[in-house]
Amino acid sequence: MIFLMRHGEDDNTRLGGWSDAGLSVKGREQVEGACEFFDGNSQDIRYIFASDLQRTKDTADIVSKYLDLPVTQLKEFRETNNGDLAGMPKERFQKEYPGLYYASLDWEQKYPNGESPKDFYNRIKEAWGKFKVSTEALEGNVLLVTHAGVINIIRCIEEGVQYTNKEVHFKTGHAEIVSLNRNVIFLDVDGVLNSKFWDNEHQREISEGKYVDVDSVKLFSKLVKKTNAKVILHSGWRFWFDDEMKPNRAEAKFFADVMEKEGVFISGVTPDLTTEEIRKAKKFSLVKAGEILQWLKDNPTDNWLVIDDLDLHNSEIASHQVKTDAEVGLTENDVEKALNLLLG
Incomplete structure (x- = not known):
């Protein structure tokens, strides 16, 4: 180090x-x-x-x-x-x-x-x-x-x-x-940095930057600063950034601005292993684990952590995951769990 x-x-x-x-x-x-x-x-x-x-x-x-x-x-x-x-x-x-x-x-x-x-x-x-x-x-x-x-x-x-x-x-x-150091946090957005994952009235997933919860971002910033970790986006939001990690949609710019204000920067994204069928059905959790493991294969890392509200159907990922409550988003308890996983 x-x-x-x-x-x-x-x-x-x-x-x-x-x-x-x-x-x-x-x-x-x-x-x-x-x-x-x-x-x-x-x-x-x-x-x-x-x-x-x-x-x-x-x-x-x-x-x-x-x-x-x-x-x-x-x-x-x-x-x-x-x-x-x-x-x-x-x-x-x-x-x-x-x-x-x-x-x-x-x-x-x-x-x-x-x-x-x-x-x-x-x-x-x-x-x-x-x-x-x-x-x-x-x-x-x-x-x-x-x-x-x-x-x-x-x-x-x-x-x-x-x-x-x-x-x-x-x-x-x-x-x-x-x-x-080589700490890495794989970050999901919806259900982690949103205070609500579902619009109950319309029964649809919220995927707009204006719904990013600033308080959750501040909590996440504490985690990043204490662990000096790189942040790798494995959310569907990664498709809203170009190859140089510049936002190409208003929602992504809002998200990036809020993160940067708290001193957090996105260092990269996981590879895209989705198929057309998965994208249509929005069953991204089926390939998220494979995308994360592929990134780790290409970028050997000492310590890593996944923050996501979904079950990613992989035992190795599960042992490195902090699973948030989609209706609440990231909490102080989640941050404590993450610190224990990364720093021991």
């Missing part, structure tokens, strides 16, 4: 990026406090890698002493190269480069003598791909000490979220540690 750690606080009167500022007193205290995380995991963290900027070196050195492990520095995991603005006092920045923030840059617009968002993204994407390959055979867990911008890009890549410099999808606090 790979853990990502953001450096502690540095000099907050200056710009970051490729700044050479080290940790502040508060930053050192943040990192020392964060080291308590390793008390139950120290035997598992066997390798420490870090960006070679001073604030990450300082952070890694503190962790290194705590775990009694060496540090390997990797220049490629530096924060975005903000060129002439690196380490510049913020007061001077406001006078000389007012408004020239990372989010204000066009995709291919470079900082003066620095990188563009495109350059930064491509650098981290390439470095991350090589890093995963190079650490795959290592025994024990790996810690990479880096920067907020880098972690945001890595998590976008891992979660299947389209990266943009205009929005931070994954925020990471100073000295915060994020685990990149």
